[in-house]
Amino acid sequence: MSEQIPSTELSGYYAWTHTLQGVYYGPGSVSTALPKLLDTLGASKALVVTGNSLYTKTDVVKKVEGILRDQNRYAATFYNIGGHTPISGVRAGADAFKESGADIIVSVGGGSPIDASKAIIFFLQEQLGGEFLRQIAIPTTLSAAEYTVIAGYTDEASQKTTVSSPYLAPSGVILDAELTLATPETLWLSTGIRALDHAVENLCQPFEIPPLKHLCYGAIVDLFNYLPQSKADPNDIHARQKLQVASWMSLWPSRQGYSDVGLSHALGRSLGATYSVPHGITSCLTLAPTINLKAKVASEEDKQWLAGALHQLKQTSTGSLEGDVVKLSVLIEELVSNLGLKTSLDRYDVPREDLPTIAERALRGRNENHRDVVAFLETLYSSP
Template sequence: MSESPRTTIQGSLGSSPTLQSVFYGPGCVSNALPKLIKSFGVKKALVVTGNTLRTKTDVVKKVETILEQHDAHGATFSGIGEHAPIAGILKAVDQLKELRADFLVSVGGGSPIDAAKAIAYRFKDTPESGGKILPHFGIPTTLSAAEYTSGAGYTGEDGHKIAVISPEIGLSGIILDAELTLPTPERLWLSTGMRAMDHAVETMYRPNIAHPVKFLGYGAIADLFKYLPLSKANPENVEYRQRLLIAAWMSLWPIRFHENSPIGISHLLGHKLGATYSIPHGMTSCLTLAAVVKLQSELASPEDKKYLADILFHLGVPSTGSVDGDILLLSDLLDKLVVQLGLKTTLEAYKVPREDLPKIAERALGSKEVPAFSKVVGLLETIYA
């Protein structure tokens, strides 16, 4: 807990027709989860999580205990692996049918949260569902921000990423309790913070994003630059962790209403690198984001360049005197942050074959014929070794 309770971020907020409530604050899970159970009138939960979180920490047990106190814990499925392989999702659907649970609680990072969305989506098509999507309450322990989208990414049998996008599978409630993030490994915590940074920065040049939403992105970027290093230096500080959970929320939550908007090059590359080469999503952002921002000094529209350049103002960093110079400085600052967090790495370190780089660029962009193809191949070369 924070030494000064007056400064602790806490509260709740109603939201869209799918996402009814976001509760936030250290220790809030003990009150928030019962409120969600009562509000939705649900009786029996299937908890969806990963094996490490369940067996190596007390986080899942805390959630199970709260559910048990309200006679609402049906079972826990902890067979969700990194990048949410389809095999685990199918097993969870089978367990859900046997259990006859009426809501889902996902606990963990992007993989269990996305997996639970995919489970709900697939369960809807079974006779046991009654044709309804089950309510889904998410309790994130990383900064990946998967809980704010109405899309689910998981890994097919061929090892490639599969995406399901439907307004129906957006979460019903979210609980941001910084105390539950304390056991999260440092590298996972900080790298998913860079994933949140990726969301916020790419908001500046993602099409069809409203001007006010970009300013939420500026707030997220400023807090991520400030609190990620502080959290690394003070890993037990719950106040910093709560600030980061809120920053991750600001980085992505509003964009859940723009799922059909094209995503940025850093995300496109991350999707193609992640499951195929076993690179955690947070680490793909550490690899690609700074290089992609540098490339935007060549590719972005004048309007989008200005949005990117204005990030320096929100960081309190003086302008270089030119928009392109400011973008290059931002790229350098992002790269230095990755180094400061101890997350600097290369594609070679993840054993990505150098000869695959053109194929990765083609898969990310959809074609070799797009104007940016050769530049993206060149970008991948710069982060290879």
């Protein structure tokens, strides 16, 4: 194992992303926030980038298009972005942008269209030079892609790859809970677990600054409280808005961006595109066992941060640091189960013989033991 890196630095630097001009939030906020952001950014025509289902099965994109038309700022809509952001969609989206006469992208949907928009901007800058184009993100899930400087997409070999730049983070974000009502329940709740994955793993990420860790504690509490409420009443706008803000707190934007991922996220990347496991579902599979493993292998400082989540959740201590981390993993597992999100690797036809390769890809540059990770992946199959 390589040397443990402290997860908290008591000296360092923090700043906003290079690009972010504002986050607007609140039910119904898109109607006023979108024109304000376009004015702030001096944008004249927008290409809307979204997914096929959101475009054809809901009126969410039509509402955004209507606001742009009212402002005489609508160029076109590109809606061929698939799950895990295939490179073919990114290339086609870049062509659509050039053909539309737009000077800004408005992405609508989950992590795939938001990441696709970042990748489109990245490749257009490579092709055309000059300043990076800008994006306004209107998320309808809780995956939090709108706060990072990294664009993840799937290459021709069905492997997840990334590009990054300080200028890729969206220039504006609009969190309007009313636009999430059409999001399918499993997608909404599972991306909530994805946000929980961000918050929990950021407690023991290398060099994460202390104020952001305390924001993550707040995110953990709200996700535990409001995900069950949202499942019980899918039309509860208050719960949905709370969850959108919790997602924001789980991955608070900074100039440093999101340069590293924890083991659960790394396993999600290794599983997701190759085996068509949705982003949120990968966190439902891997987060709880990853935290269980942390009870054995994490540094004392990281265990203290993880155990501190129990206090935030008003849970009693087990009396030991390792026991408290294990208890946190059990609470996460129970939350996933209570939300109806418990699943297995065989449900997605992941062959057992692939587990060593999955673990190896996820562990590049990491401290955890390959054998330990393969062992916990083995437990993620249905009982015979």
